[in-house]
Amino acid sequence: MRFQVQELDGGVTPVDVDIDEVVIGGWTGRDAAAVQHHIEELAAIGVPAPSTTPLFYRVSASLLTQSAFIQTVGDGGSGEVEAVLISTTAGILVAAGSDHTDRKAEAYSIPLSKQLCAKPISTEAWRLEDVLPGWDEIRLESAQERDGRTVEYQNGPLAACRRPEDTVQRYTGDASLPVGTALFLGTIPVIGELKGGDAFAMRLVDPTHDRVIGHAYRIEALPVVS
Numbered sequence: 001m002r003f004q005v006q007e008l009d010g011g012v013t014p015v016d017v018d019i020d021e022v023v024i025g026g027w028t029g030r031d032a033a034a035v036q037h038h039i040e041e042l043a044a045i046g047v048p049a050p051s052t053t054p055l056f057y058r059v060s061a062s063l064l065t066q067s068a069f070i071q072t073v074g075d076g077g078s079g080e081v082e083a084v085l086i087s088t089t090a091g092i093l094v095a096a097g098s099d100h101t102d103r104k105a106e107a108y109s110i111p112l113s114k115q116l117c118a119k120p121i122s123t124e125a126w127r128l129e130d131v132l133p134g135w136d137e138i139r140l141e142s143a144q145e146r147d148g149r150t151v152e153y154q155n156g157p158l159a160a161c162r163r164p165e166d167t168v169q170r171y172t173g174d175a176s177l178p179v180g181t182a183l184f185l186g187t188i189p190v191i192g193e194l195k196g197g198d199a200f201a202m203r204l205v206d207p208t209h210d211r212v213i214g215h216a217y218r219i220e221a222l223p224v225v226s
Helices: 032-043 110-115 164-172
Strands: 002-006 012-016 021-026 055-059 069-073 081-088 091-098 124-127 139-146 149-157 181-184 199-206 211-222
Touching (some): 021 164, 055 110, 081 139, 081 199, 091 199, 124 211
Parallel strands (some): 002 124, 069 211
Antiparallel strands (some): 002 012, 021 055, 081 181
């Protein structure tokens, strides 16, 4: 997988990495009240509460994609914007990703629901070391296309989620993230109803350096047959 790294001097550096481990961080909110809000948000559609927070879900590395098109079984899925750490031989990068999840399956198995859907990710990335000083000011933003209309879906700062150093420590037990690992750092509550759409757009906005990375993709819902 290739990432185009935006350098602080305005240049772009391509970085290649073989991803062999994809990890979805769940319930990673920094504010306990916000975490509880998300738990209740999902409980409203039948998703059981987690045994502890945060939790880390391993999914197949083959699910990670930079495609602008994914297919799902049925239309019960939805995306959610996240910052994603990508560990490479050139250092740790930050990309914009979507933990697209089958919400119907989530009601009876969160690990299965995450395994059922592709995980779109941006081709653009930043160097973690460049954005750490202003990390909390970076914004997570997403929008959905529903019946030809674009609807704002998420908008909030990364300050709502645990710091990347903390999340890495909680997952690996130390400060390092193995090369070839993609670690999704969690998301923020949606605006309005938790639901899917025909297309999903996501981005990370870095106000400190006045730059943006993002990705958009369309969803084809395959027929459910029995």
